[in-house]
Amino acid sequence: MTAVLERIGFVFLHMFEETGLWFRMLGQTFRWTFRRPFEGLEWLRQMVRLGIDSIPVVVLTSLFTGAVLALQTYIGFRRVHAENFVGSVVALAMLRELAPVLVALMVTGRVGSSMAAEIGTMRVTEQLDALQALATEPVQYLFVPRVIAGLVMLPLLTILGDALGIYGGYLVAVKLMDANPVIYQQNTFQFLSMNDLWSGVIKSAFFGLILTLTGCVRGYYTSGGAEGVGRSTTAAVVEASLIILLADFFLTKLLF
Amino acid sequence: MRTEDEMTRPAGRTLEVSMPTPVISVQHVDKTLGGKPVLRDLCIDVERGESLVIVGGSGQGKSVTLKHIIGLLRPDRGHIIIAGQDICAMTERELNRYRRHFGMAFQEGALFDSMSVFENIAFPLRRHTTMTEAEIRARVEECLEQVHLPNVEGKRPSELSGGMRRRVGFARAISLKPEILLFDEPTTGLDPVISDVIAELIVEMDQTLNTTTISITHDMKVAFKIADRVAMLHKGHIVEEGTPEEFQRSANPIVQQFIEGRAEGPLTE
Numbered sequence: 001m002t003a004v005l006e007r008i009g010f011v012f013l014h015m016f017e018e019t020g021l022w023f024r025m026l027g028q029t030f031r032w033t034f035r036r037p038f039e040g041l042e043w044l045r046q047m048v049r050l051g052i053d054s055i056p057v058v059v060l061t062s063l064f065t066g067a068v069l070a071l072q073t074y075i076g077f078r079r080v081h082a083e084n085f086v087g088s089v090v091a092l093a094m095l096r097e098l099a100p101v102l103v104a105l106m107v108t109g110r111v112g113s114s115m116a117a118e119i120g121t122m123r124v125t126e127q128l129d130a131l132q133a134l135a136t137e138p139v140q141y142l143f144v145p146r147v148i149a150g151l152v153m154l155p156l157l158t159i160l161g162d163a164l165g166i167y168g169g170y171l172v173a174v175k176l177m178d179a180n181p182v183i184y185q186q187n188t189f190q191f192l193s194m195n196d197l198w199s200g201v202i203k204s205a206f207f208g209l210i211l212t213l214t215g216c217v218r219g220y221y222t223s224g225g226a227e228g229v230g231r232s233t234t235a236a237v238v239e240a241s242l243i244i245l246l247a248d249f250f251l252t253k254l255l256f
Numbered sequence: 257m258r259t260e261d262e263m264t265r266p267a268g269r270t271l272e273v274s275m276p277t278p279v280i281s282v283q284h285v286d287k288t289l290g291g292k293p294v295l296r297d298l299c300i301d302v303e304r305g306e307s308l309v310i311v312g313g314s315g316q317g318k319s320v321t322l323k324h325i326i327g328l329l330r331p332d333r334g335h336i337i338i339a340g341q342d343i344c345a346m347t348e349r350e351l352n353r354y355r356r357h358f359g360m361a362f363q364e365g366a367l368f369d370s371m372s373v374f375e376n377i378a379f380p381l382r383r384h385t386t387m388t389e390a391e392i393r394a395r396v397e398e399c400l401e402q403v404h405l406p407n408v409e410g411k412r413p414s415e416l417s418g419g420m421r422r423r424v425g426f427a428r429a430i431s432l433k434p435e436i437l438l439f440d441e442p443t444t445g446l447d448p449v450i451s452d453v454i455a456e457l458i459v460e461m462d463q464t465l466n467t468t469t470i471s472i473t474h475d476m477k478v479a480f481k482i483a484d485r486v487a488m489l490h491k492g493h494i495v496e497e498g499t500p501e502e503f504q505r506s507a508n509p510i511v512q513q514f515i516e517g518r519a520e521g522p523l524t525e
Binding site for chain 2: 037125126127129130131132134135137
C-alpha cells in the first residue's frame with residue numbers, strides 16, 4: 001500500500017515539476033523574444049518549415065475530414081429529413097473544432113517531433129554547449145523563432161483547413177449525395193458568424209505555442225545519447241497532443 | 257579607421273588589458289552531478305599566456321572543469337575568477353559578454369550540422385561583430401588558413417573527417433580572436449599521426465595568437481607536447497602539477513601509473 005502511495009506521489013511530483021519547467025521556459029522564451037539580436041532570417045526559416053512545408057498534410061487532412069463529416073451527417077440527417085443542415089454542421093464543426101485541433105495534431109506529429117529530435121541531437125552532440133560557448137543564448141536562438149512560427153503559422157494553416165474542410169463537405173454532399181449546390185452553399189454560411197472563425201483561429205494560436213514549446217523543451221532537456229533523443233521525440237508528440245486536447249476543452253469553455 | 261583587431265573582437269572590455277595574474281582562478285570548487293560528486297575542493301590557477309594541460313582518466317571531472325571555466329556549469333560551492341571577476345555571480349547576459357573573450361573547441365568539434373563550414377565559422381562573427389560580409393569572408397578564410405584547412409568553406413560537417421572537424425572547430429573557436437582558448441579532448445578518437453598534427457597545431461596557435469590556453473586530454477604524448485604546465489585531476493581534485501619535466505619525474509604513484517598506462521596501481525585499486 002505504501003509503495004502504491006509512494007508511486008502515486010512520485011507521479012504527481014513529476015507532473016508538477018514538468019509543468020513548472022514548461023512555464024519557466026515559456027517565461028524565458030517571452031523575455032528573450034524582445035532582446036537583441038533579432039533572428040529575422042531564422043524566424044522566416046522556421047515559418048517556412050512549420051507553415052509552408054505543412055500545407056500538403058493540412059490539405060489532405062482537412063479535405064478528407066470535411067468530406068467524411070459531410071458523408072456521416074448526411075446519412076444520419078436523412079433519417080430525420082434534415083439534410084439541408086449538413087452544410088451548416090460541417091462548417092461549424094470545421095471552424096470551431098475540427099480544423100484547429102486536427103491541424104494542430106498533424107503539425108505536432110510532423111514538426112513538434114522534428115524540433116525535439118533536432119534540439120535533442122544538438123544537446124547530445126554538444127552543439128548546445130557550443131552555442132552557449134559562442135555567447136549565444138539557446139532559448140533566444142532556438143526557442144524564440146520556433147514559438148513565433150507556431151503562433152503565426154498555426155492560425156494561417158487553420159484558416160486553410162477551414163476552407164478545405166468546407167469544400168470537402170461540399171464535394172461529397174453535392175457530387176456524391178446529390179444535394180442541391182445552391183441550397184447547400186446558402187446553408188453552409190447562413191448560421192456562421194465571425195466569432196466561429198475567430199474562436200478556432202485563437203485556439204490554434206495557443207496550440208501553436210503548445211506544440212512548439214513542448215518540442216523545444218523536450219529536446220533541450222534530452223540526455224542519454226541516441227536513445228534519449230528517441231525518448232524526447234516520443235514524449236514531445238504525446239505530451240503536446242495531450243495538452244492540446246485538454247487545452248481545447250478549457251479554452252472553448254472559458255473563452256467561447 | 258578601425259584596426260583589424262577592433263573589427264573582429266566583439267565590443268566590450270578586453271580581458272588582456274586589465275588581466276591581473278592569474279587570469280583564471282578556480283577556487284575550492286565542488287560539483288555534484290546526478291548524485292555523484294564530480295569535483296571536490298578543486299583549485300587551479302592559470303597565468304596569462306600559459307598553456308595548462310589537465311590530464312586524468314575518464315570520468316574524473318576534466319570536461320566538467322572546463323565547462324565551469326566557461327560558465328556552462330555553475331559550481332555547488334566555490335568561485336571561478338576570470339580576470340578578477342567572479343563568473344559564478346554573473347547573470348546569463350553578463351556571462352555571455354565574458355564568453356566572447358573565450359574560444360572553446362569541443363571534443364568532436366560540436367559543429368552546427370545544419371550549417372556549412374563557412375557558416376559555422378562566420379556564426380560568432382555575424383552575431384558579435386559589426387563586420388561586413390566581405391570582412392567576414394576574409395576572416396573565415398584567414399581562420400581556415402591558420403588551421404591549415406583551406407577550400408572547405410562550402411562543405412557540410414558530415415562531409416569532413418574527424419581530424420578536419422576538429423580543425424574547423426578550432427577555426428570557429430579563434431574567429432573572434434579570443435584571449436583564452438579551451439580545448440576539450442582535442443585528439444580523442446584520432447589516429448596517432450593526426451593526433452600529433454593536431455597537437456602541433458595547438459602549439460602553433462598558442463604561439464601565434466598569444467593566448468592563455470587550457471586543454472584537457474588523457475593522451476600524455478599530446479599533453480607533454482602542448483603544455484607549459486601539466487596538472488592531474490583525480491577524483492575531482494588536482495593531485496599533481498608541474499612543468500612537463502617535473503610531472504614526468506613525479507614520485508606520485510597515481511601519476512606514474514597514468515603516464516605509463518599500467519593496469520596495476522593505485523588508479524585501479
